[in-house]
Amino acid sequence: MSNQNGSLQRGQQMNIFCKGCGKKVDTFVVGDYRYGSPIKTCPKCKAEYINPVYHEIETDGISPDAFDIKKLLIVLLIGVIFFVISAAMHYYEVTTLDYYHTIYIAIMVISIIVILFAIGDIILIKTGLKEKRNERKRQESVQRMSNPEYALKLREFGYNVPQKYIPEEDTVHNKTEI
Numbered sequence: 001m002s003n004q005n006g007s008l009q010r011g012q013q014m015n016i017f018c019k020g021c022g023k024k025v026d027t028f029v030v031g032d033y034r035y036g037s038p039i040k041t042c043p044k045c046k047a048e049y050i051n052p053v054y055h056e057i058e059t060d061g062i063s064p065d066a067f068d069i070k071k072l073l074i075v076l077l078i079g080v081i082f083f084v085i086s087a088a089m090h091y092y093e094v095t096t097l098d099y100y101h102t103i104y105i106a107i108m109v110i111s112i113i114v115i116l117f118a119i120g121d122i123i124l125i126k127t128g129l130k131e132k133r134n135e136r137k138r139q140e141s142v143q144r145m146s147n148p149e150y151a152l153k154l155r156e157f158g159y160n161v162p163q164k165y166i167p168e169e170d171t172v173h174n175k176t177e178i
Contacts, residue, residue, distance in 0.1 A: 020047030076118035083111035
């Protein structure tokens with residue numbers, strides 16, 4: 001499922017395995033973007049691992065697609081197109097052929113769900129509710145990052161932790177090592 005140069009593709013499903021015991025600890029879809037601590041704990045051996053779906057707002061920022069209304073309008077349009085085509089096919093079969101395939105009904109239901117989610121997200125963006133929700137999640141991130149142990153642990157995992165969250169004694173120690 002990777003492209004020609006071997007990199008991951010958006011939408012590809014991946015498994016996360018614990019580096020301590022090898023147990024499958026989670027599954028994620030490449031491109032998913034959730035807010036929260038990326039540091040998770042293996043239920044079997046209690047080793048810590050990184051779940052790449054979760055993003056600490058104070059280190060990674062807000063998702064690039066969080067407020068992209070153009071993408072939502074495209075999703076909305078695709079949902080409408082699929083609904084109209086499947087409804088037309090269903091209508092044609094029922095009125096002309098006197099039978100129908102349930103797949104068209106399933107496509108219509110899925111299309112309606114896609115349409116409603118797109119409309120809902122657009123409303124959240126336009127009313128500012130999505131921005132308020134993201135600000136609340138940013139405040140939660142600030143609270144987690146204010147714990148020096150957590151900030152240092154994130155840095156050990158390779159995150160670019162803002163200097164304001166690194167304890168002063170650790171900053172001085174790192175400068176003397178260089």
